[in-house]
Structure formats: C-alpha cells, structure tokens
Amino acid sequence: MGDELMTVLSADAEATEANAPPLGDRELRELYEALVLTRAVDEHVERLQRAGKVGIWAPSAEAAPVAIGVASALTNDDWLYPSHRDLGAFLVRGGGIGQLVAQVLGTVHDVTLGRQVAGHPTLPDGLFVPPSAALATQVQQAAGTAMAMKIRGREAVSVALCGAGAVDQPAFHAGLETAARHGAPLVVVCRSAGEDRGGVRRARAHGLFAFLVDGADVLAVLKATAEARERALAGEGPSLVEAVTVPAVQGQDTPDALSRLQPFLEHRGLLDPGRIAEARERADRKVAEAVEAEAAEPRPPLDSFLDGLTATRSWMLEEAREALAGHTAGTDDDRGR
C-alpha cells in the first residue's frame, strides 16, 4: 500500500458506490454538513479577524475533508490528537458551534478560559486533546497514549493529525518509531501538499504500514483511517495515512471537498441544488447566531488566568492574586470583575 493514490469519489457514481465505505444516508449527510459548517466557521472567523476581534487564526476548511474523514472513522473510545487546523474533527466529535465560537472569541463560556489562541478548543476524554502550536509534539504524545492503550488492553486506537511541515520534526519520527517498536495502536494522519510522499517515505523507514489517499476525498480518508484502525486493533501495528491535498491558489478554482462529495450525494438522492443552498444557509445561520450570541459576552473573570495551572495553587499564584487586585484597582478590569 501507499504507492497508489487511494480515491473513492469519482465522476462515475456507480464506481464510487462500489468503492465507498459502508455509510448510510444519515452518515453521508453528516459528513457533508460538517464540511459545510467548517467552511462557514472559516468565513465568519475571517470576518471577525478583519474586524480586529480575533488575532492569530489558522483556517481549517482546507484541512476539513481530512479532519472530518478521520474523526468519522473513530469511536468514542479512540483518542484524537489534532493539529491546529482540525476544527472539522472537533465538530464531528461532539464539539458544539457555540463552544467553538466562545473559544475563538475568548468569552466567559470558553472552557479553556480564553487562554488558547483562537481555533484551539478542546473536548474531554481524548475526544479532542487540546492542540498546541508546537509542530508534531502531538504525534509523539499520541504514540504514548497508544502504548498506554496497549498496556491496559483497550480496544481503541490513538490518532494524531498533523500538517505537511510536521513530518520534518524530530517528534514525528520519535512518534512513529515509538509506536512501531512497541506495536502500539497508533494511526498518524498527515496532510501533504503535493506528491512528494514525505509521510509515506518516513512511515516506511520506521516500519509502519502506509496509505496514500486523496486528501480532498473525505470518503477515501475515512476508508483509509478505518482500515488503519482495524489493522491496529487486530494487533498489526501502527499505520500512517498520508492525505494529499492540493493547496489553494489565489484566483484559481481548485476542486474542493464539497464539489467532490456533492455528485455522490446527488446520486443517492440526498442533495439537489435547492438542498445545497439550504445546507449552506443553515450552516451560515448557525455560525452567525453563535457569533451574535457570544459577541456581547464578557471575557472570563480576570483572576481566572491565575487558576488551574496545577491542581494545588502555589504560594506564588496566591500572592499574584493579591498583586493583580492591586494592579487593577479602579480600572475597567476591576469594574468588570
């Protein structure tokens, strides 16, 4: 495996049907809606960014077919270590749009209390491990979790998502080597821009099974991830899925994940031009409503940033609370407390 590009979605609906992973109508519709919603999130956050309400932001729509395809292949016992462009997976794994927007705007409803850069939400219990901006650290952590799953005899896999640049990082290599050496149930899914097969080459060097898939084909990503997962659960060791994406070029209309998936759903009778427009409007409204609801919400309480660094608060942070109260006495921060 890994030499030929795996695709499922093609212009020939019958061929697609024959290749597709076994998905019901509802599941197909959910995949489609997640793609549409991720795109709507990008559009709204970019607007907020232009309005000066959001700082650093990494768009997620381009990576969405990979993130969504991967997340849709997992059960709730599987752990997912996302990169910073995998909001599609957040939505599939149960993250609400309200929670996401609260995180992006850093309001009082953000469970991470406005600490993380916009677009780094989290879900508990391994559903969406909080991403960091450090490249590939999650690959090695996912390998550690995979080892822990094996030690505990769990029927689950640990999955790391990463971008093209991550494959050059020591942590990427360490993660692959660790998992291969210990036969741990790890699945690494890396996006790659172009055809150099950087992920596949590295996977083979470490003795991992490798899949090369079309990264704009959400069904191919889902199928490869599901196969990698089955291999891991069967004790056949870790795998890597390299998802080849075509980078967007300004002014050119590259075939995106939605236009790849739409014909198949139309063939199944799940979509028509009316319903496509309706789905886009619904997603847009959903995000717009969440933005409207959160925009007026305050930041988390000021002294919350001194909480929860460790289970027990150190004396330094006790003192810092007093100092903070002194620094902010009589200021807007104080009045908003």
Next chain:
Amino acid sequence: MGSWNLLQAVQETLRAEMASDENVVLLGEDVGELGGVFQVTCGLQEEFGPQRVIDTALAEGGIVGAAVGMALYGLRPVAEIQFADFVWPGFEQIVSEAARIRYRSGGQYSCPLVLRLPYGAGVGGGIDQSASPEAQLAHVPGLTVVCPGGPRDAAGLLRSALRGEDPVVFLEPKRLYRDAREEVPADETMPLGQASVRREGTDVTVLTYGGMVPVVLDAAEQAAASGIRVEVVDLRTLAPVDVGTILRSVAKTGRAVVVTEAPRYGGFSGELAAMLAERAILHLEAPVARVAGYDTPVPRVFEDTYLPDTRRVLAAVERVANF
C-alpha cells in the same frame, strides 16, 4: 524500611509504588534489561515485565512525549533521562506540553508524570554529563521541581511525586547515589514544597539542596568549631520553594549564604537572593553571599575545583558572619 543509599531509596520507592499502583510505568533508555545507566531501575523489568518497564528509543523528546501521552490517558509514567544534560531534546515536550496541558485545557486534562533527571557533577562526567539545569526548569510555570539531598528525602519526595496530580521533575544528585546510607521508613511521603532544616543555628542561614547538602553540613560542622552556629536549610523542592521556612530562618539569623553547584549567573541562587532582598532586607545584617559553580561548563579534570567544597562554603559563611 531499610538502610539505603540514595540510589537504593529511589529504586525501592519505585518498586513499592509499582507494586501498589499498576498505573505506574517506567520508561527510558536502557531502563529495562540493563537497569538504567546508573542501575537505578535494576531488576524492575524482571519483576514487573517489559510492559511496565519500557526500553525506549534513544530520543529524549520521544521519551518525554510518550510519557505525556501516557499520563493524559491515566497512567503514571516515570521517565528517566540518562543525564540531565540530555534533557534538551525533550524540553519542548516539558515546557510547551507537560507543564501547560492542565492550564490550556481549562482543567479537562492533567499530566501526572515524573521525570527523573540524574544531575550534577562529581562523577567525572565532564562538560556534557555534569549539568545542573534547575534554573531552566524552575522557570517553567506549571512544573514542580524537586531535588532531594539524601536517601530518606529521596524516597519520601519521590513517593509524593508519584501520587501527585501534576508533572514533577525529580533531580537526582548522582554524586550522592552511592554516598551515605540512611534509615528510610516504609511508605513515608514528604509533602512537596516543604524545606527541611537539617541543622539548627542562630548565626548564619545556608540555603542549599541536592548534591551540595553534605558539603554544607560538613562546612556547618567546621564553622561550629570556630563558634559560628550555622542553620542549614535543605530546600528539597525548588519550585514552588518553601518561602516560609527560608524567611523564618533568615529572620532568626540575619545572615544568609546560598550554595548551589550550578553556574552563578542567571542561576536559581539568584532567585533566592532576590527573594531575600525583597522580603527580608530589614532582617539582613550582611549582603547575601552566593557560593556556586563557575560560569562555564563543568571541566572534567578540574571538577573538584569547580564544585563548591567545604572550604569555599566555610569562607563564605565566615565572611557573612563577620561582615
């Protein structure tokens, strides 16, 4: 319970905790079959199996990263880095990941791991196997940094670290591994963040930790012969350090010497001196003195000169006492 040196105290504590908590796993370079570069984990793989005493690839970033992933999943990993000098490839996982995950997840995740770092000079390790990186580590918000100065403390502090809820860096003074034995009670825990007054005195406080503790105790003994009563405070935890015990002691003696083997410039000794300047200036009868390593890497054939010894500590104590 046993009469153990520091190495045995660490080993027996790991053994006991592994026996009582199946979530405790060890990982590192050659910690299994070979028992670790200093033999600290000798025999543990035989006893607990290769799934719980794991020989890893020789990649420190990988070791710490794997420990993070295990800790997030609910295990209690103990990762050994062969020499503290080799921790730097793992530093990203320590600083950006282990120490921050609780904070950045708003408490949805925690990372209870112990990172064992044999540190310090005194065993002929030369420039690359003798470092004392406590300042870099203590500077990281979210890390607890522990450094025992004897077998009993090593056992009690390690046990607390293993039962804790957050990442702990456990600095083991390798020059004390096979030094003096001590009676170590079974199942004793010692709270992290509490210093220990190793010797009471009224004239000069010496603040120290780890491999310098026996040197300072020796100097205190010699100072007593010339009539200077030295109080020796073994900090035991460097982050968060026990500011209460430090201030109580200096309020009593009015004079302080800080002894570390790490380089002086930008060192943890500076944090202690600053703390005294900020909080104890009205008690001080003399400037705070620092006795430290030189601002170079540790030169192998001159390491006895590089390391603070009884003579240098005694000279600083006398200088401060007679100011």
